[in-house]
Amino acid sequence: MLISLSVFSQKDPAKTTFKFGGYIKADAINTWYQNGDVGENSPLRDFHLSGLIPVGDVDQNVDLDFHVKETRFNFDVKTSILGKTVHSFIEMDFMLSAAGNTKVSNSYNPRIRHAYFEWNNFLIGQTWSTFMLVVVPDEIDFTGAIDGLVFTRQPQIRYKYKNWWFSLENPETTIYQYNDNKAELTNSEIAPDVVVRKNFSGKWGSWSVAGIGRTLYKKDSLSRYTIGYGLTTGGRLIIGNRGDDIKIVATYGNGLGRYISAGFVSGAAMDSLGELNPINTLNGYVAYNHYWKPAKISSSFSVAAYNAFHDSDIVSQQINKMSYSVSANLKWNPIPPIQLGVEYMYAYRELEDNTNGAFHRIQVGAKYVFGYNNTVADEKR
Numbered sequence: 001m002l003i004s005l006s007v008f009s010q011k012d013p014a015k016t017t018f019k020f021g022g023y024i025k026a027d028a029i030n031t032w033y034q035n036g037d038v039g040e041n042s043p044l045r046d047f048h049l050s051g052l053i054p055v056g057d058v059d060q061n062v063d064l065d066f067h068v069k070e071t072r073f074n075f076d077v078k079t080s081i082l083g084k085t086v087h088s089f090i091e092m093d094f095m096l097s098a099a100g101n102t103k104v105s106n107s108y109n110p111r112i113r114h115a116y117f118e119w120n121n122f123l124i125g126q127t128w129s130t131f132m133l134v135v136v137p138d139e140i141d142f143t144g145a146i147d148g149l150v151f152t153r154q155p156q157i158r159y160k161y162k163n164w165w166f167s168l169e170n171p172e173t174t175i176y177q178y179n180d181n182k183a184e185l186t187n188s189e190i191a192p193d194v195v196v197r198k199n200f201s202g203k204w205g206s207w208s209v210a211g212i213g214r215t216l217y218k219k220d221s222l223s224r225y226t227i228g229y230g231l232t233t234g235g236r237l238i239i240g241n242r243g244d245d246i247k248i249v250a251t252y253g254n255g256l257g258r259y260i261s262a263g264f265v266s267g268a269a270m271d272s273l274g275e276l277n278p279i280n281t282l283n284g285y286v287a288y289n290h291y292w293k294p295a296k297i298s299s300s301f302s303v304a305a306y307n308a309f310h311d312s313d314i315v316s317q318q319i320n321k322m323s324y325s326v327s328a329n330l331k332w333n334p335i336p337p338i339q340l341g342v343e344y345m346y347a348y349r350e351l352e353d354n355t356n357g358a359f360h361r362i363q364v365g366a367k368y369v370f371g372y373n374n375t376v377a378d379e380k381r
Contacts, residue, residue, distance in 0.1 A: 148285025148304030207235030228255020
Protein backbone atom coordinates (compact mmCIF):
# COMPACT_ATOMS: atom_id res chain seq x y z
CA MET A 1 0.00 0.00 0.00
CA LEU A 2 1.35 3.48 -0.86
CA ILE A 3 0.31 6.93 0.42
CA SER A 4 2.16 10.09 -0.61
CA LEU A 5 1.92 13.37 1.34
CA SER A 6 3.61 16.42 -0.22
CA VAL A 7 4.25 19.68 1.66
CA PHE A 8 5.58 22.85 -0.02
CA SER A 9 6.34 26.47 0.93
CA GLN A 10 7.97 29.40 -0.85
CA LYS A 11 10.73 30.00 1.76
CA ASP A 12 11.48 26.45 2.83
CA PRO A 13 10.21 24.00 0.19
CA ALA A 14 9.84 20.48 1.53
CA LYS A 15 8.37 17.30 0.13
CA THR A 16 7.25 14.34 2.23
CA THR A 17 6.26 11.00 0.78
CA PHE A 18 4.38 8.57 3.01
CA LYS A 19 3.95 4.96 1.95
CA PHE A 20 1.92 2.19 3.53
CA GLY A 21 2.46 -1.31 2.19
CA GLY A 22 2.72 -5.00 2.88
CA TYR A 23 1.03 -8.26 2.05
CA ILE A 24 -1.42 -10.84 3.32
CA LYS A 25 -0.14 -14.42 3.24
CA ALA A 26 -1.91 -17.65 4.17
CA ASP A 27 -0.01 -20.95 4.52
CA ALA A 28 -1.02 -24.59 4.83
CA ILE A 29 1.92 -26.72 6.00
CA ASN A 30 2.01 -30.52 6.18
CA THR A 31 5.20 -31.88 7.78
CA TRP A 32 6.34 -35.50 8.18
CA TYR A 33 8.90 -35.70 11.00
CA GLN A 34 11.11 -38.76 10.63
CA ASN A 35 12.59 -38.78 14.15
CA GLY A 36 10.11 -37.46 16.69
CA ASP A 37 7.72 -34.52 16.91
CA VAL A 38 7.57 -30.88 18.05
CA GLY A 39 5.21 -29.06 20.39
CA GLU A 40 2.18 -27.06 19.33
CA ASN A 41 3.95 -23.73 19.82
CA SER A 42 7.24 -24.65 18.14
CA PRO A 43 8.30 -22.12 15.45
CA LEU A 44 9.25 -25.12 13.30
CA ARG A 45 5.56 -25.66 12.63
CA ASP A 46 5.41 -22.21 10.97
CA PHE A 47 8.72 -22.12 9.09
CA HIS A 48 12.01 -23.97 8.68
CA LEU A 49 14.46 -23.65 11.59
CA SER A 50 17.16 -26.29 11.30
CA GLY A 51 18.07 -26.15 14.98
CA LEU A 52 14.58 -27.34 16.00
CA ILE A 53 14.33 -30.46 13.80
CA PRO A 54 13.64 -33.38 16.20
CA VAL A 55 16.46 -35.95 16.33
CA GLY A 56 17.14 -39.39 17.73
CA ASP A 57 13.56 -40.68 18.10
CA VAL A 58 12.48 -43.73 16.11
CA ASP A 59 8.85 -42.55 15.89
CA GLN A 60 7.51 -40.73 12.84
CA ASN A 61 4.86 -38.03 13.21
CA VAL A 62 2.75 -35.82 10.97
CA ASP A 63 1.58 -32.25 11.70
CA LEU A 64 -0.81 -30.16 9.61
CA ASP A 65 -0.89 -26.41 10.30
CA PHE A 66 -2.68 -23.39 8.84
CA HIS A 67 -1.61 -19.83 9.68
CA VAL A 68 -1.41 -16.23 8.43
CA LYS A 69 1.44 -15.09 10.72
CA GLU A 70 3.73 -14.07 7.87
CA THR A 71 1.28 -11.29 6.94
CA ARG A 72 3.09 -7.97 7.30
CA PHE A 73 2.63 -4.23 6.99
CA ASN A 74 5.08 -1.35 6.80
CA PHE A 75 5.35 2.44 6.79
CA ASP A 76 7.93 4.30 4.71
CA VAL A 77 8.42 8.08 5.02
CA LYS A 78 10.82 10.29 3.05
CA THR A 79 11.16 14.03 3.61
CA SER A 80 13.38 16.21 1.41
CA ILE A 81 14.46 19.48 3.03
CA LEU A 82 17.11 21.86 1.63
CA GLY A 83 18.52 19.22 -0.67
CA LYS A 84 18.75 16.52 2.03
CA THR A 85 16.48 13.50 2.49
CA VAL A 86 15.41 11.96 5.78
CA HIS A 87 14.08 8.45 5.29
CA SER A 88 12.38 6.31 7.95
CA PHE A 89 10.96 2.80 7.77
CA ILE A 90 9.08 0.53 10.16
CA GLU A 91 7.76 -2.96 9.46
CA MET A 92 5.86 -5.52 11.54
CA ASP A 93 4.53 -9.05 11.15
CA PHE A 94 3.04 -11.70 13.45
CA MET A 95 5.69 -14.44 13.49
CA LEU A 96 7.12 -15.86 16.75
CA SER A 97 4.23 -14.49 18.80
CA ALA A 98 3.91 -16.03 22.26
CA ALA A 99 0.32 -14.78 22.55
CA GLY A 100 -2.52 -16.57 20.81
CA ASN A 101 -3.42 -20.13 19.89
CA THR A 102 -5.35 -22.11 17.29
CA LYS A 103 -8.23 -23.15 19.55
CA VAL A 104 -10.68 -20.32 18.88
CA SER A 105 -9.48 -16.96 17.57
CA ASN A 106 -5.95 -17.53 16.19
CA SER A 107 -5.00 -14.10 17.58
CA TYR A 108 -1.28 -13.25 17.56
CA ASN A 109 0.67 -10.15 18.58
CA PRO A 110 2.60 -8.12 16.00
CA ARG A 111 6.42 -7.88 16.32
CA ILE A 112 8.92 -5.32 15.08
CA ARG A 113 11.03 -6.41 12.11
CA HIS A 114 12.55 -3.10 11.01
CA ALA A 115 12.58 0.36 12.63
CA TYR A 116 15.22 2.83 11.39
CA PHE A 117 15.86 6.20 9.78
CA GLU A 118 18.47 7.38 7.27
CA TRP A 119 20.00 10.83 6.93
CA ASN A 120 23.13 12.16 5.24
CA ASN A 121 24.60 8.70 4.45
CA PHE A 122 23.82 7.39 7.96
CA LEU A 123 21.36 4.65 8.92
CA ILE A 124 20.36 4.45 12.58
CA GLY A 125 17.98 1.86 14.03
CA GLN A 126 17.08 -1.79 13.54
CA THR A 127 17.28 -3.61 10.21
CA TRP A 128 19.16 -6.46 8.55
CA SER A 129 22.77 -6.67 9.69
CA THR A 130 25.23 -5.11 7.25
CA PHE A 131 26.94 -8.52 7.33
CA MET A 132 23.79 -10.13 5.90
CA LEU A 133 23.56 -10.12 2.11
CA VAL A 134 19.82 -9.80 1.55
CA VAL A 135 19.89 -12.25 -1.35
CA VAL A 136 17.45 -15.01 -0.47
CA PRO A 137 15.73 -17.71 -2.55
CA ASP A 138 12.25 -16.95 -3.85
CA GLU A 139 10.64 -19.62 -1.70
CA ILE A 140 7.24 -20.09 -0.09
CA ASP A 141 8.69 -21.04 3.28
CA PHE A 142 9.34 -17.95 5.42
CA THR A 143 13.03 -18.65 6.04
CA GLY A 144 13.71 -21.01 3.14
CA ALA A 145 17.34 -22.03 2.87
CA ILE A 146 18.14 -20.89 6.43
CA ASP A 147 21.01 -23.42 6.69
CA GLY A 148 23.03 -21.36 4.21
CA LEU A 149 22.13 -17.83 5.26
CA VAL A 150 23.48 -15.05 7.40
CA PHE A 151 20.18 -14.13 9.05
CA THR A 152 20.20 -11.33 11.63
CA ARG A 153 18.21 -8.15 12.25
CA GLN A 154 19.48 -5.83 14.96
CA PRO A 155 20.06 -2.19 16.04
CA GLN A 156 23.05 -0.56 14.38
CA ILE A 157 24.70 2.62 13.10
CA ARG A 158 25.64 2.32 9.43
CA TYR A 159 27.54 4.74 7.21
CA LYS A 160 27.41 4.48 3.42
CA TYR A 161 30.10 5.90 1.14
CA LYS A 162 29.47 5.13 -2.53
CA ASN A 163 29.54 1.30 -2.72
CA TRP A 164 31.10 0.92 0.73
CA TRP A 165 29.11 0.30 3.92
CA PHE A 166 30.52 0.52 7.47
CA SER A 167 28.58 -0.30 10.63
CA LEU A 168 28.71 -0.68 14.39
CA GLU A 169 26.11 -3.23 15.46
CA ASN A 170 24.49 -4.68 18.56
CA PRO A 171 26.79 -7.29 20.15
CA GLU A 172 25.42 -10.44 21.74
CA THR A 173 27.56 -13.42 22.74
CA THR A 174 26.25 -16.98 22.73
CA ILE A 175 28.33 -19.72 24.36
CA TYR A 176 28.32 -23.33 25.50
CA GLN A 177 29.54 -24.08 28.99
CA TYR A 178 32.22 -26.76 29.23
CA ASN A 179 30.75 -30.05 27.96
CA ASP A 180 27.21 -28.61 28.03
CA ASN A 181 24.77 -28.56 25.12
CA LYS A 182 22.69 -25.58 26.26
CA ALA A 183 23.26 -22.31 24.38
CA GLU A 184 23.68 -19.40 26.80
CA LEU A 185 23.41 -15.63 26.28
CA THR A 186 26.14 -13.96 28.31
CA ASN A 187 24.37 -10.55 28.40
CA SER A 188 27.71 -8.87 29.15
CA GLU A 189 29.09 -7.10 26.10
CA ILE A 190 32.05 -4.71 25.93
CA ALA A 191 32.34 -3.66 22.27
CA PRO A 192 30.05 -3.39 19.22
CA ASP A 193 30.35 -5.76 16.29
CA VAL A 194 32.14 -4.04 13.38
CA VAL A 195 31.19 -4.71 9.74
CA VAL A 196 32.75 -3.51 6.47
CA ARG A 197 31.03 -4.26 3.16
CA LYS A 198 31.58 -3.54 -0.55
CA ASN A 199 28.74 -3.83 -3.10
CA PHE A 200 29.02 -4.33 -6.86
CA SER A 201 26.28 -4.15 -9.49
CA GLY A 202 25.75 -4.10 -13.24
CA LYS A 203 23.56 -5.45 -16.00
CA TRP A 204 24.83 -8.89 -15.01
CA GLY A 205 23.28 -8.61 -11.53
CA SER A 206 24.72 -7.72 -8.11
CA TRP A 207 27.43 -9.04 -5.79
CA SER A 208 28.70 -8.14 -2.30
CA VAL A 209 31.59 -8.99 0.00
CA ALA A 210 31.41 -8.30 3.75
CA GLY A 211 33.71 -8.86 6.72
CA ILE A 212 32.92 -8.77 10.42
CA GLY A 213 34.99 -8.50 13.59
CA ARG A 214 33.50 -9.05 17.03
CA THR A 215 34.42 -9.54 20.67
CA LEU A 216 32.82 -12.52 22.42
CA TYR A 217 32.70 -11.83 26.14
CA LYS A 218 31.53 -13.47 29.36
CA LYS A 219 31.71 -11.75 32.72
CA ASP A 220 32.16 -14.00 35.75
CA SER A 221 34.66 -14.17 38.58
CA LEU A 222 37.24 -13.69 35.85
CA SER A 223 36.43 -11.66 32.71
CA ARG A 224 36.73 -13.92 29.66
CA TYR A 225 36.83 -12.74 26.06
CA THR A 226 37.95 -13.87 22.62
CA ILE A 227 37.86 -12.43 19.10
CA GLY A 228 35.47 -13.61 16.39
CA TYR A 229 35.57 -12.84 12.69
CA GLY A 230 33.87 -13.81 9.44
CA LEU A 231 33.72 -13.27 5.70
CA THR A 232 30.63 -13.62 3.53
CA THR A 233 30.20 -13.17 -0.21
CA GLY A 234 27.37 -13.68 -2.66
CA GLY A 235 24.85 -12.12 -4.97
CA ARG A 236 22.33 -12.48 -7.74
CA LEU A 237 23.41 -13.33 -11.29
CA ILE A 238 20.93 -12.71 -14.10
CA ILE A 239 20.47 -15.58 -16.55
CA GLY A 240 18.97 -14.96 -20.02
CA ASN A 241 16.35 -12.33 -20.79
CA ARG A 242 13.28 -13.84 -19.10
CA GLY A 243 14.21 -12.82 -15.55
CA ASP A 244 15.85 -16.08 -14.46
CA ASP A 245 18.60 -15.76 -11.87
CA ILE A 246 21.06 -17.73 -9.78
CA LYS A 247 21.57 -16.65 -6.17
CA ILE A 248 24.69 -17.72 -4.26
CA VAL A 249 25.92 -16.98 -0.74
CA ALA A 250 28.88 -18.52 1.13
CA THR A 251 30.07 -17.63 4.63
CA TYR A 252 33.09 -18.71 6.68
CA GLY A 253 33.85 -17.55 10.20
CA ASN A 254 35.24 -18.12 13.64
CA GLY A 255 32.84 -17.21 16.44
CA LEU A 256 29.94 -16.07 14.22
CA GLY A 257 27.36 -17.94 16.32
CA ARG A 258 23.96 -16.26 16.12
CA TYR A 259 24.74 -14.53 12.82
CA ILE A 260 24.32 -17.66 10.70
CA SER A 261 21.48 -20.13 10.32
CA ALA A 262 19.48 -18.36 13.07
CA GLY A 263 21.99 -19.37 15.73
CA PHE A 264 22.30 -23.06 14.85
CA VAL A 265 25.43 -23.21 17.07
CA SER A 266 26.84 -20.81 19.66
CA GLY A 267 29.70 -18.44 18.98
CA ALA A 268 32.12 -20.06 21.43
CA ALA A 269 32.59 -22.92 23.89
CA MET A 270 34.26 -22.74 27.30
CA ASP A 271 37.09 -25.14 28.11
CA SER A 272 37.90 -26.69 31.50
CA LEU A 273 39.85 -23.56 32.48
CA GLY A 274 36.92 -21.25 31.70
CA GLU A 275 38.49 -19.78 28.57
CA LEU A 276 36.31 -19.01 25.53
CA ASN A 277 37.11 -20.90 22.34
CA PRO A 278 35.40 -19.56 19.16
CA ILE A 279 33.71 -22.15 16.95
CA ASN A 280 34.60 -22.37 13.25
CA THR A 281 31.70 -22.60 10.80
CA LEU A 282 31.08 -22.81 7.06
CA ASN A 283 27.71 -22.47 5.35
CA GLY A 284 26.12 -21.39 2.09
CA TYR A 285 23.43 -21.98 -0.49
CA VAL A 286 22.71 -21.97 -4.21
CA ALA A 287 19.27 -21.21 -5.66
CA TYR A 288 17.94 -20.98 -9.21
CA ASN A 289 14.74 -19.10 -10.04
CA HIS A 290 13.19 -19.93 -13.41
CA TYR A 291 10.24 -18.39 -15.30
CA TRP A 292 8.29 -20.89 -17.36
CA LYS A 293 6.15 -20.31 -20.40
CA PRO A 294 3.67 -18.71 -19.87
CA ALA A 295 5.57 -16.09 -17.87
CA LYS A 296 3.01 -16.09 -15.03
CA ILE A 297 4.50 -19.38 -13.75
CA SER A 298 7.90 -19.63 -12.04
CA SER A 299 9.89 -22.05 -9.90
CA SER A 300 12.73 -21.81 -7.41
CA PHE A 301 15.16 -24.62 -6.59
CA SER A 302 17.63 -24.37 -3.70
CA VAL A 303 20.28 -26.36 -1.83
CA ALA A 304 21.67 -25.08 1.49
CA ALA A 305 24.16 -26.54 3.97
CA TYR A 306 25.88 -25.74 7.29
CA ASN A 307 28.81 -27.34 9.09
CA ALA A 308 30.45 -26.52 12.42
CA PHE A 309 33.98 -27.60 13.32
CA HIS A 310 33.98 -28.27 17.08
CA ASP A 311 36.79 -29.10 19.47
CA SER A 312 35.43 -32.46 20.64
CA ASP A 313 37.47 -32.27 23.86
CA ILE A 314 35.44 -29.35 25.26
CA VAL A 315 31.95 -29.55 23.73
CA SER A 316 29.03 -31.80 24.50
CA GLN A 317 28.28 -34.55 22.01
CA GLN A 318 24.66 -33.35 21.99
CA ILE A 319 25.23 -29.99 20.29
CA ASN A 320 24.44 -29.24 16.65
CA LYS A 321 27.10 -30.11 14.09
CA MET A 322 25.58 -29.89 10.62
CA SER A 323 22.37 -29.37 8.66
CA TYR A 324 21.20 -29.14 5.09
CA SER A 325 17.99 -28.62 3.15
CA VAL A 326 16.71 -28.87 -0.41
CA SER A 327 13.51 -27.38 -1.79
CA ALA A 328 11.59 -26.86 -5.02
CA ASN A 329 8.39 -24.97 -5.74
CA LEU A 330 5.90 -23.97 -8.41
CA LYS A 331 4.39 -20.46 -8.24
CA TRP A 332 1.59 -18.88 -10.26
CA ASN A 333 0.72 -15.18 -10.48
CA PRO A 334 -2.79 -15.03 -12.02
CA ILE A 335 -2.60 -11.23 -11.65
CA PRO A 336 0.50 -9.27 -10.53
CA PRO A 337 -0.50 -8.69 -6.85
CA ILE A 338 -1.50 -12.33 -6.20
CA GLN A 339 0.76 -15.36 -5.97
CA LEU A 340 -0.31 -18.96 -5.40
CA GLY A 341 2.26 -21.69 -4.90
CA VAL A 342 3.19 -25.12 -3.66
CA GLU A 343 6.59 -26.18 -2.32
CA TYR A 344 8.40 -29.34 -1.25
CA MET A 345 11.24 -29.24 1.28
CA TYR A 346 13.50 -31.86 2.81
CA ALA A 347 15.62 -30.80 5.81
CA TYR A 348 18.20 -32.66 7.88
CA ARG A 349 19.93 -31.99 11.23
CA GLU A 350 22.85 -33.85 12.85
CA LEU A 351 24.45 -33.60 16.29
CA GLU A 352 28.12 -33.97 17.21
CA ASP A 353 27.62 -37.66 18.13
CA ASN A 354 25.96 -38.31 14.70
CA THR A 355 22.44 -38.50 16.15
CA ASN A 356 20.21 -37.08 13.43
CA GLY A 357 16.70 -36.24 12.31
CA ALA A 358 14.88 -35.04 9.22
CA PHE A 359 11.51 -33.98 7.86
CA HIS A 360 9.61 -33.85 4.58
CA ARG A 361 7.31 -30.85 4.11
CA ILE A 362 4.63 -29.82 1.63
CA GLN A 363 3.58 -26.18 1.88
CA VAL A 364 0.83 -24.36 0.00
CA GLY A 365 0.83 -20.56 0.13
CA ALA A 366 -1.35 -17.71 -1.12
CA LYS A 367 -0.10 -14.11 -1.02
CA TYR A 368 -1.66 -10.75 -1.92
CA VAL A 369 0.60 -7.69 -2.08
CA PHE A 370 -1.30 -4.44 -1.55
CA GLY A 371 -0.57 -0.77 -2.22
CA TYR A 372 -2.23 2.67 -2.26
CA ASN A 373 -1.18 6.13 -3.49
CA ASN A 374 -2.35 9.60 -2.45
CA THR A 375 -0.87 13.14 -2.45
CA VAL A 376 -1.81 16.15 -0.31
CA ALA A 377 -0.33 19.67 -0.46
CA ASP A 378 -0.06 21.91 2.64
CA GLU A 379 0.41 25.62 1.87
CA LYS A 380 0.71 26.69 5.55
CA ARG A 381 4.23 25.40 6.07
